[in-house]
Amino acid sequence: MYVMLSAQITRKPLLNELIRPSVTDQGESNTDSFQGTFAGPRNYACRMRAAVEGWRNAFGDCELPFFNVELAACNSYPTINSSAIVWAPIRQASRSFLSLPGTSGFITAIDVGRAGGAVHSNVKQPVGRRMALQLLRKVYGHTDIIADGPSLARAPSLTPTSIKLSFRNADNLHFEKVANAVAGCAVSPFELGFANGTWRRAKATIAGTTVSIALLTAAIATDNDITATGADAASAASAASAASQLPTEVRYAWEGFPQCAVYAGTGSYATALPAAPFRVAVAAQCAPNQSRCLLGNVTISAYATAAQCCDHELEVCVPFGGCQAAIPKSSSVGSRE
Secondary structure, three states: OOOHHHHHOOOHHHOOOOOOOOEEOOOOHHHHHHHHHHHOOHHHHHHHHHHHHHHHHHHHOOOOOEEEEOOOOOOOOOOOOOOOOOHHHHHHHHHHHHHOOHHHHEEEOOOOOOOOOOOOOOOOOOHHHHHHHHHHHHHHOOOOOOOOOOEEOOOOOOHHHHHHHEEEEOOOOOEEEEEEEEEEEEOOOEEEEEEOEEEEOOOOOEEEEEEEEEOOOHHHHOOOOOOOOOOOOOHHOHHHHHHHHOEEEEOOOOOOOOOOOEEEEOOOOOOEEEEOOOOOEOOOOOOEEEEEEOOOOOOOOOOOOEEEEEEEEEEEOOOOOOEOOOOOOOOOOOOOO
């Protein structure tokens, strides 16, 4: 967040200009440890809000329209593809400014990454198109334009065999592989979280505007074990017992480079609008060994009491940033463009 807060932006004569709106694309460097105490999503949620308020104050416009492009899919650096370390939480933290008053929005780029390449994707036209849609509708008043992709319409509901997710902005809701995908939709973008801190990928189907995520059997859980620290013998051994428990959370596209996305509209990433990554609690109460963290109506725009279930051992609740894990100071993930 160097340029956003630097004197290059806030010095005259730039401040004498009228800008409307502001669109940023930033966040890569904040995943690294070279920023010391300023590294990681725990700090980034606060800094993002401060940056927007700082710009509005500097330009004398308390409702300066502000838009941000979340980090695109990337799997080029050692820890980026870990679903619970930095990349996905930074995406969530970057949306913290949506809780501020005034016209604002964000552009999802979760489906337009470049596999094995630099963090800045070569798939740029869909992002530009999504920016234009946001600005035309929210700044320039073209209310006939659909600018937002699918988002949760209400809290997840639990049935004996599945978790149901109802979506809004969900015309022709469907799965499609993302740009430069290898496995595509053979790999589900949905995972279920359990009270013991494990996450397991789960199969999902779509009917109308509803996604149904199958509850795990012991056999399925053993084959799809995912944990915050990676699959290992111990986590695989606990899969059967965890599968007998009800999940406390569900998350979608919560990884460095998801292979499949949920879209509304026609086609795939070039023409349709994707759902942004999210992580949300399933039930009204989290497990006894977890803490309930309210998202402040930020990540799930239509679900005012959206929450996550933080693991006491690994995560803390950050205002407007959700459950966030601290990044060890010594764990640099390499340089960025």
